[in-house]
Amino acid sequence: MSRGQTDSLPGFAYRFSDPALLRQALTHRSHGDSHYERLEFLGDALLNFVVAESLYHQRPHVNEGDLSRLRSRLVRDSTLAKIAQEVDLGDSLRLGGGELKSGGYLRESILADCLEAIIGAVYLDGGFESARSLVLRLLASRIESLPDAEALKDPKTRLQELLQARGLPLPKYRLVAESGADHAKQFQVACCVALLDEVVEASAGSRRKAEQAAARQVLARLDQASPP
Amino acid sequence: MSRGQTDSLPGFAYRFSDPALLRQALTHRSHGDSHYERLEFLGDALLNFVVAESLYHQRPHVNEGDLSRLRSRLVRDSTLAKIAQEVDLGDSLRLGGGELKSGGYLRESILADCLEAIIGAVYLDGGFESARSLVLRLLASRIESLPDAEALKDPKTRLQELLQARGLPLPKYRLVAESGADHAKQFQVACCVALLDEVVEASAGSRRKAEQAAARQVLARLDQASPP
Secondary structure, eight states: OOGGGOOBOTTTOOBOSSHHHHHHHTBOTTTOSSOSHHHHHHHHHHHHHHHHHHHHHHOTTOOHHHHHHHHHHHHSHHHHHHHHHHTTGGGTOBOOSGGGGGGGOOOHHHHHHHHHHHHHHHHHHHOHHHHHHHHHHHHHHHHHTOOOGGGGSOHHHHHHHHHHHTTOOOOEEEEEEEESOGGGOEEEEEEEOTTOSSOEEEEESSHHHHHHHHHHHHHHHHHHHSOO | OOGGGOOBOTTTOOBOSOHHHHHHHTBOTTTOSSOSHHHHHHHHHHHHHHHHHHHHHHOTTOOHHHHHHHHHHHHSHHHHHHHHHHTTGGGGOBOOSHHHHGGGOOOHHHHHHHHHHHHHHHHHHHOHHHHHHHHHHHHHHHHHTOOOGGGGSOHHHHHHHHHHHTTOOOOEEEEEEEESOGGGOEEEEEEEOTTOSSOEEEEESSHHHHHHHHHHHHHHHHHHHSOO
16 A cells, blocks of 8 residues: 555554545645644544543542643643654654754654644544544543642642632732843742741742742742641 | 423523533532533533534635634634523523622623533533534524634734735834833834835734734725725
8 A cells, every 4th residue: 555545553543434534634734735734623622522521521529620720731732742752653744844854853743733633534534433532542541640630730829729728818929020131031029928927039031930939939838837 | 390400491402311410500609519610611622622623614725723713703702601691591590699690790701601511511411412413503693604714813913914925024013112000001012014114003001902903004004005
């Protein structure tokens, strides 16, 4: 069978009735007009739904915000790119121009997008159940090993919830200083909570990151202060 | 049949096998512990997928970015809230506390969230095809009357694409002035393009909005300058 007529990929356990769909899903826009971007739109939506449904059933006591956070971790580019690498998807990708494959290096986003496109192509080729099984098969080990929702929260959220649970006022963040040239600004932020006597300060390249860093430090000190 | 056992809603053309699911979908967190938020997470994901699939088939020549923009318009809170109002969903909502319903005024986001929760509940109760038909029924007239994808682009995007299509350099935006107190800052931005001799300026409450306003004015002048 010639390369143009491949009807399946190693690691996907699915055989296409219409190999042209698979070929389109494997084609980057740099390689040709019939590329994967529309399929990626479809596959991304299906992936998000199938993962939502799976988490909904598997975590009956987890609230909506935590379900969203858990899903983000499963469907983000870095996770999808790793899965794509595990099944050697890069070997089958059709890319134009030497620059994209230079040094054997493939951008994470291209691998992730292509994986979504294949999911979309399987949906069109084999229907909802085929695509759903594929998604669950590809993600199985990662769904299995997801951490508790709590561990995925950012420090500001965790700090806020910890204070609210004890009926205490919300933390106060204040911008203390901005320094550096425009392209390399540093923001210093102070965080003040009722449970600590001192004000904790942290710096980072954006105000938001500095606030998160300050909240992380406050959480660490509270952890040390309270016996387990 | 008592209110607690309602198994259908006017305008939805769906009868629940499990009326408890419908009751949960109609219950805001202010009213009770068994509220709609998890169902909303599920329904939101299903809605996004069904709309993606519908647009994919109906607009075979529209690219991924434009498909996303078209979908956003259909699934945004303001659209969903209008649909909820058309089927008088507010009448069936279970809210706690007088404040939420004060003056008969219901927040857009609550109506939209509840509609998504009902979609999620129909999926759990009747399966994918039931939920899919419901979504397409609720959105039919709006999918029908969607504008061209081109018309949904923001002014900066349209201006950029217009210049690129003519092989011209990208527009340049420059912050000319910031004024006003922190809570009421105004940003004045200048936009400069190769096709116009003059620099066009616009002001708004954020830099991004000021840039969009400037791009809109540039587009309007280019429109006047070129014969149709």
